[in-house]
Amino acid sequence: MSDKLSRYRSKRDPGRTPEPIPETAAASPGGNAFVIQEHHARSLHWDLRLERDGVLVSWAVPKGLPADPGTNHLAVQTEDHPMEYLTFHGEIPQGEYGGGTMTVWDTGTYDTEKWSDREVKFVLRGERAAGRFVLFRTRDKNWMIHRMGSAVRDPFPSVEPMLPTARARPPKDAAAYAFEFAWGGRRLLVPIDGGRTDAAREHPWLRGLAESFGSRSAVLDGEVATLGGTELLVFYDLLYDNGRSLVAEPYTARRAALEALGLTGAHWQTAPSWPGEAGPVLRAAREQGLPGVVAKRLDSAYAPGPSKSWLLIPT
Incomplete structure (x- = not known):
């Protein structure tokens, strides 16, 4: 023995x-x-x-x-x-x-x-x-x-991003929306499974983010932007979390799940969001030289492709 x-x-x-x-x-x-x-x-x-x-x-x-x-x-x-x-x-x-x-x-x-x-x-x-x-x-x-036997989690959702529709002015029913900066970066969906992500092939610095998830599976939505001379991935939506698809959930539920992850690192962060505050967010976007603001309906599900539930208001 x-x-x-x-x-x-x-x-x-x-x-x-x-x-x-x-x-x-x-x-x-x-x-x-x-x-x-x-x-x-x-x-x-x-x-x-x-x-x-x-x-x-x-x-x-x-x-x-x-x-x-x-x-x-x-x-x-x-x-x-x-x-x-x-x-x-x-x-x-x-x-x-x-x-x-x-x-x-x-x-x-x-x-x-x-x-x-x-x-x-x-x-x-x-x-x-x-x-x-x-x-x-x-x-x-x-x-x-x-x-x-049968699968023990939902299948991963489509990796097609939801896109905003351009609009000249903020919606009149501002209380029904959350307002976020439009970062002017390149859109990137990040699927994470088994502590790994295919997005790390192009951005090796994402390996650390994926490893930090351990066995937790996720699909994150965001943009790669250059801020202060540093390449940064700004996350603003969560499509899948820990074996469960969130695409049919309202924006408020997805946003709460995203914030609960506490994503903060040298190359990534969670984007700020302000429900019902169109004017101050637009002014802040202008002051920072950003291209605009995205208004997202609080009750909207995540639908790949162009959507009128997300509105891009230019500065």
């Missing part, structure tokens, strides 16, 4: 890492505990660990558990971990194997439906991770993980 952890121990120095390093594996055959740890190492991933014959058989899953049976995720098998790792969380020093921050994302029990060298079929019973999954080996250490 003790040789099951030889590879684990060979990768770790007990004088440098706070990780548990027992001499032998636990003698608890038949146990069925699991843990999923969120691991901010060189790249963000989730570690899935299933108890088996006194150790935690482990896979690193870069994008986390799939929420949709139509999408499989890569799972790379790593060394068996000791049972003490079920509750481990903390900072593994940089320069050490797996250096970075590790937190317990979920824990619970699981039922085994099949276990072989090439396929592991199981049912997770956790608070955040629940349902039937199958791990199947594709090549060497590389496996794929597949969710069986």
Whole structure:
């Protein structure tokens, strides 16, 4: 039993890492505990660990558990971990194997439906991770993980932005609108899933934003503008949050969900919004040399393409 952890121990120095390093594996055959740890190492991933014959058989899953049976995720098998790792969380020093921050994302029990060298079929019973999954080996250490059954979240919405209709004057029923600056930048929708975003291909600095979301999925709407000589992504809408589509929700609900995220960083921020205040916002936009103001109906859903629920009033 003790040789099951030889590879684990060979990768770790007990004088440098706070990780548990027992001499032998636990003698608890038949146990069925699991843990999923969120691991901010060189790249963000989730570690899935299933108890088996006194150790935690482990896979690193870069994008986390799939929420949709139509999408499989890569799972790379790593060394068996000791049972003490079920509750481990903390900072593994940089320069050490797996250096970075590790937190317990979920824990619970699981039922085994099949276990072989090439396929592991199981049912997770956790608070955040629940349902039937199958791990199947594709090549060497590389496996794929597949969710069986129905999806556990809404599908991502269309990535077509909602566009304002030009209008010379503010609406007369100003109390029915929120007023925001028109930034004169380039529109950008940012989908985030599994701590990653495709928008980082063009804007690498968005990797930090995506990683900060962890396993939380989102689709953000905003503009890349240059303010004070610095490129800044200004967010002003939230189309999808934590597995739920918000496009049918009114602007007020989407705006509240966006503000609750507290998005503030060196390269991104949440745009200010002023309900019912057309005149002061227009004056401030003129003073700052901005091209205009966008009036957004408080009760409007998010509809891709041109819409009369959003009005662009030039300065």
